[in-house]
Amino acid sequence: xxxxYISTALMIIIGVGFALAxxxxxxxLGPGRPSKAKDYxxxxxxxxxxxxxxxxxxxxxxxAILFLVFDIETAFLYPWALRYRELSCAGPLxxxxxxxxxxxxxxxxxxxxxMSILIVxxxxxxxxxxxxxx
Amino acid sequence: xxxxxxxxxVQAAVNWARKFSLFNYPFVTACCGMxxxxxxxxxxxxxxxxxxxxxFSPRQADLLIIVGTITERQAPALRRVxxxxxxxxxxxxxxxxxxxxGFYQNYSTVPGADQIIPVDVYIPGCPPRPEQVLDGLVLLQxxxxxxxxxSQIVLKAEAGHDVPIAAIRPRDKQPHGAK
Numbered sequence: 001x002x003x004x005y006i007s008t009a010l011m012i013i014i015g016v017g018f019a020l021a022x023x024x025x026x027x028x029l030g031p032g033r034p035s036k037a038k039d040y041x042x043x044x045x046x047x048x049x050x051x052x053x054x055x056x057x058x059x060x061x062x063x064a065i066l067f068l069v070f071d072i073e074t075a076f077l078y079p080w081a082l083r084y085r086e087l088s089c090a091g092p093l094x095x096x097x098x099x100x101x102x103x104x105x106x107x108x109x110x111x112x113x114x115m116s117i118l119i120v121x122x123x124x125x126x127x128x129x130x131x132x133x134x
Numbered sequence: 135x136x137x138x139x140x141x142x143x144v145q146a147a148v149n150w151a152r153k154f155s156l157f158n159y160p161f162v163t164a165c166c167g168m169x170x171x172x173x174x175x176x177x178x179x180x181x182x183x184x185x186x187x188x189x190f191s192p193r194q195a196d197l198l199i200i201v202g203t204i205t206e207r208q209a210p211a212l213r214r215v216x217x218x219x220x221x222x223x224x225x226x227x228x229x230x231x232x233x234x235x236g237f238y239q240n241y242s243t244v245p246g247a248d249q250i251i252p253v254d255v256y257i258p259g260c261p262p263r264p265e266q267v268l269d270g271l272v273l274l275q276x277x278x279x280x281x282x283x284x285s286q287i288v289l290k291a292e293a294g295h296d297v298p299i300a301a302i303r304p305r306d307k308q309p310h311g312a313k
Contacts, residue, residue, distance in 0.1 A: 029148060030220065031289050037217030042191055045211025 062130055073118055080111050145281065152196070152222070153275040154184035159195035159219065161212060164202025166229040169261040178264035183271050192218040197274075198251075203231040204244040216251040222285045224274055227253045228267065230260050252284040 041048050080087070087107025089099035125131060160170055174180050174188070189195040192215045204212055216225070227247050230236040233256040235245035247253055254277060257270040277283055281290065291297045 031222065033221050033289075035217065037214060038193070038220070040214070040218065042193065042218060045208075045214040 059133065066125060066130065069118065069121060073115075076114060077111070080107065083107070146279070149279050149281060153278040156183075156185040156197040156224070156271075156274075157187050157189045157195045158185055158197040158199050159190070159192050159215065160188050160199050160201055161215060162201040163204065163208060164229075164231060166201045166231070166261040169264060169267065170199065170201045170228060173264040173267045178268065180268065180271065183268065183275065185271060192216070193220065195219055196223050198223065198225045199228050200225065200232040200247045200253075201228040203236065203238060204247050204250065205242050206244060207242070209244050209250045212247065213250050221289055222283060224255075224278065224283045224285065225251055225253045226270055226274060227256045228270075229262055230258055232256075233258060236260060254283050 041052070084107050085097065085099070086093060087110070088104055089101060090104040091099070091101025094100045160167075162170060172178060174186065180186050185197065192198070196219065198216055198219060200212065216223070225247070227233040231238065231243075232247045233253075235243050237260075244250060255270045255274045257266055259266050262270075274283075278286070281287075287297050
């Protein structure tokens, strides 16, 4: 059992050691000629306009949060849609994909509960006027 | 004796490693870019020569490929990108526009990227065929192995070695309006 982990540890040591060795080799073999141009920010060769730490409007953050909600919704709806046939059958599916037992509302109920929670959230952000942009 | 071994064997090994691991910065300004893409794509497969890894930051690149026409307005940007690359670095002028200005004989076009930065290999053609590009790359690899790249010679001169004066190109000057 322990010998399995020894090989993993060896791989980690060799991996990290290789990266460190290459970095050290670059440091000692490279000519190292610092210059003003190399310290200058890279903007495809153009002059830098303004600071990279500019302030963004809070609305972008809001959009990102709302996107997460709908993103997770999609992530759950897709697998649910793929397995809907199994979820709406009380028994196992036959070889032709047909339901061998009676129907079931399990899948539909589950997703309705999930969607109603999301709809509550959507109603909340809608009422808070977070969906618009102005 | 030790220094000699360093200057011959170690330098040869380092140059060998350098020539087969060129990270290129494609400074693509014009239609030659299509041929550059073709060269990089699987059919001509620049990866066979170890130069398949385009870096879009000059800090990680050691081969600047100037693909296309350089205008007076772009010249300072080209100069800055070259200055931001770490030594040793090499430059390929890809196509006649980058090499000489090509058929543009006007006030806005720089007659050759070597007016702005030192160029190691010129690839003719409008645009050059991918085979020509690979030929140019192999020529550059041979120069790298022999330590004849412009920045290699400059480094050698800085380290106090004797280098032929003609090897350091006189046209390494600032473009108009550059700071």
